[in-house]
Amino acid sequence: MPAVPVPRFDQFYRYAELTRLLQDYAAAAPGLVALESIGKSWEGRDIWLLTLTDAASGSDGDKPAIWIDGNIHAAELTASTTCLYWLHQLVSGWTAGEAAVRHLLQTRAVYIVPRLNPDGAELALADRPRHIRSSTRPYPFDEEPVDGLTIEDVDGDGRVLQMRLPDPHGPYKKHEGDPRLMVAREPGEFGGEYFRLIPEGTLKNFDGLMLNANPDREGLDLNRNFPSGWRQEFEQLGAGPYPTSEPEVRAMVDFISRHPNIGAAVSFHTHSGVILRPMGTASDDDMTPEDLWTYKRFSELGAKLTGYPAISIWHDFKYHPKQVITGTQDWVYEHLGALFWVVELWSPNKEAGITDYKWIDWYREHPVEDDLKLLKWSDDHCGGKAHVNWYPYRHPQLGMVELGGWDKMNFWRNPPPALREREAARFPAWLQQIALSLPRLELLRAEVRALGEDTWRIRFAVANAGWLPSYVTKRALERKTVRGTVFQIHLPPGVSLVSGREREIGAHLEGHAPKTSQQAFLPSREITADRAVVEWVVRGARGTALALTATADRAGTVRTEVTLD
CATH class of the missing domain: 3.40.630.10 (Zn peptidases)
Incomplete structure (x- = not known):
C-alpha cells in the first residue's frame, strides 16, 4: 500500500x-x-x-x-x-x-x-493571475469591456499591486515619516505632492482623462x-x-x-x-x-x-x-x-499587533498608526514583500508609472x-x-420473548450516544427537515405481524447535553429522553431470523438481527 x-x-x-x-x-x-x-x-x-x-x-x-x-x-x-x-x-x-x-x-x-x-x-x-470573486463564468453579461481598466498583472511578476501616478488633484500623498506609505489627503489641504492610486491593470480606449476600473466580467x-x-x-x-x-x-x-x-x-x-x-x-x-x-x-x-x-x-x-x-x-x-x-x-492586522479593531469597520476607516504597524510587520517578518516598494514601470497605455503597495493576494487575503x-x-x-458531539444512534437492546408456540414479542431499543439531540437544532424541527427515529422490522417469508407496523416513526432523541444546571429551579424531568423503544408481536416458525433497523436522519442507522427462539 x-x-x-x-x-x-x-x-x-x-x-x-x-x-x-x-x-x-x-x-x-x-x-x-x-x-x-x-x-x-x-x-x-x-x-x-x-x-x-x-x-x-x-x-x-x-x-x-x-x-x-x-x-x-x-x-x-x-x-x-x-x-x-x-x-x-x-x-x-x-x-x-x-x-x-x-x-x-x-x-x-x-x-x-x-x-x-x-x-x-x-x-x-495562473502565471499572470487575476483575482476575481468566484466563478469564471461571465455574468451578468458576456461582453468584453470596450473601454476602462481591467485589473490584472501587467508586468508579469505574478502579483496584482497598485499603480501610483502623480496628480495635483489626487486624493493621496506620501506619509511624512515613511514615503512608501500612501495616506489620505486632509480636508482643505493644498500645495503638496499628490497622487492617484489605481489598481494594477490594462486599459482600453483611454482618452488621457477619464479612467474607471471595470467590474470583473466574471x-x-x-x-x-x-x-x-x-x-x-x-x-x-x-x-x-x-x-x-x-x-x-x-x-x-x-x-x-x-x-x-x-x-x-x-x-x-x-x-x-x-x-x-x-x-x-x-x-x-x-x-x-x-x-x-x-x-x-x-x-x-x-x-x-x-x-x-x-x-x-x-x-x-x-x-x-x-x-x-x-x-x-x-x-x-x-x-x-x-x-x-x-x-x-x-488576520494581518492582528499579526501586526493591531488589537483594537472591528472587522469590516476597520476597512472603512482606521488610524494611520495601524498602517505604519503593518508596514513594519512587512519589513520585519515578510522581507518587505507584503508592502512592495514602489518601482518604475512603463505602462503600455499610461506611460511611466510606479508599481507597488500591498500584495493583497499573498499577504492579505492569504498569509x-x-x-x-x-x-x-x-x-x-x-x-x-x-x-x-453529533448525535449517534446506538443499539441498547434487541430481544425476543415467546408468547406461544409460534407467537413472539420483539423488543427493540436504541439510544442517542451523542451530546447533541438527534434533530441537532430546534430550527430543524420548525422547518420539518428531520423525522423522529424510524424503526423498521423486515419480515421474511412465513412471518407475519400480529401487532405493530412494519415501519414505526418514534420520537426524536435528546443527547447527553444537560438541559439545566444541577442548581436549576426547575430541573429537567426527561430522565431518559435519549432512549426509544418499539415492540412488535409476530407469528413465525422457531429459528427464523429477522432484521431490524432504526434510523435517525442525523444520528445514523443501527442494524441488528434477532432469531425467533
Whole structure:
C-alpha cells in the first residue's frame, strides 16, 4: 500500500497537483478515504469530495457526519490548505493509532471538499493571475469591456499591486515619516505632492482623462447563489440568475440534500481571523433560544481552541449597517437546521499587533498608526514583500508609472507561506469536538420473548450516544427537515405481524447535553429522553431470523438481527 502523502502547506496547489494529491490519499488509505467527483465546474473541472470513515465499522451514510469545504471564493486559497491540513491530520492520526481520531472515524463520517471553486482558484494561481470573486463564468453579461481598466498583472511578476501616478488633484500623498506609505489627503489641504492610486491593470480606449476600473466580467459570487434567502442582482450582487444556477453550488446542495446525516458544517474563507455564526438575516433576539445557546457553546469552544474570536454575522460582521447578506449559512442552518459556521482565516492586522479593531469597520476607516504597524510587520517578518516598494514601470497605455503597495493576494487575503500551516493547524481540535458531539444512534437492546408456540414479542431499543439531540437544532424541527427515529422490522417469508407496523416513526432523541444546571429551579424531568423503544408481536416458525433497523436522519442507522427462539 502506498505511504500516506505529506503535503506542502506553505504552497498553494494548482488543480492538477491537487487532484494527484487527493488521489494519493485515497490510494494510501482505501478503507478510510474515498474520493469522488460531486459535479463539474463551469469550465469542466471535477469538484472533488473526500469521504473519511472506517468502512469496516459501517458505511458513511449510516453514520452522523460533518461537512467541511473551502475556497468557494477564488483567491481565498488558505481555505483549501486548511481543509487539506485536517485531511492529513485524520489520515496520519488513524495510521498512528490516535484514540480520538480512531473513535471519530469509526463512529462518524467526515466529508471534505478542499476546493469548491476550482476554476476561480486556477485563475488566481495562473502565471499572470487575476483575482476575481468566484466563478469564471461571465455574468451578468458576456461582453468584453470596450473601454476602462481591467485589473490584472501587467508586468508579469505574478502579483496584482497598485499603480501610483502623480496628480495635483489626487486624493493621496506620501506619509511624512515613511514615503512608501500612501495616506489620505486632509480636508482643505493644498500645495503638496499628490497622487492617484489605481489598481494594477490594462486599459482600453483611454482618452488621457477619464479612467474607471471595470467590474470583473466574471461577476458571480457563488456564496450568494444558495437557495435560502436568495435575491436578485439588484438586491444582492453576484447572486446569479436563479438559486443554484451555478454548477459548483448545485453540486454542494445536491450532495448535502442527499445526505441528511450531515448535522454540522464549516466553510473556510479568508480573511479576518474570526469565526462567524448565524444568523445572517436576523438578530440573536429573533433566534430560537435553544439554538442560540448551542451556537454560543460551540463558538466559545472554537474561540478557546483556535484563538479566533467567535461573533455573530448579524450583529458584528456586516459589510454595511443597512445591508443583509445571505449565503451558505442561511441555507445550511436557517433552511436545513444543521449547525454551520463560516471561518474567515488569517488576520494581518492582528499579526501586526493591531488589537483594537472591528472587522469590516476597520476597512472603512482606521488610524494611520495601524498602517505604519503593518508596514513594519512587512519589513520585519515578510522581507518587505507584503508592502512592495514602489518601482518604475512603463505602462503600455499610461506611460511611466510606479508599481507597488500591498500584495493583497499573498499577504492579505492569504498569509505568507511561512504562516499558512500555523493558521490551518488551529482548527482540527475544534472540528473534531464538533464531530464527536453529533448525535449517534446506538443499539441498547434487541430481544425476543415467546408468547406461544409460534407467537413472539420483539423488543427493540436504541439510544442517542451523542451530546447533541438527534434533530441537532430546534430550527430543524420548525422547518420539518428531520423525522423522529424510524424503526423498521423486515419480515421474511412465513412471518407475519400480529401487532405493530412494519415501519414505526418514534420520537426524536435528546443527547447527553444537560438541559439545566444541577442548581436549576426547575430541573429537567426527561430522565431518559435519549432512549426509544418499539415492540412488535409476530407469528413465525422457531429459528427464523429477522432484521431490524432504526434510523435517525442525523444520528445514523443501527442494524441488528434477532432469531425467533
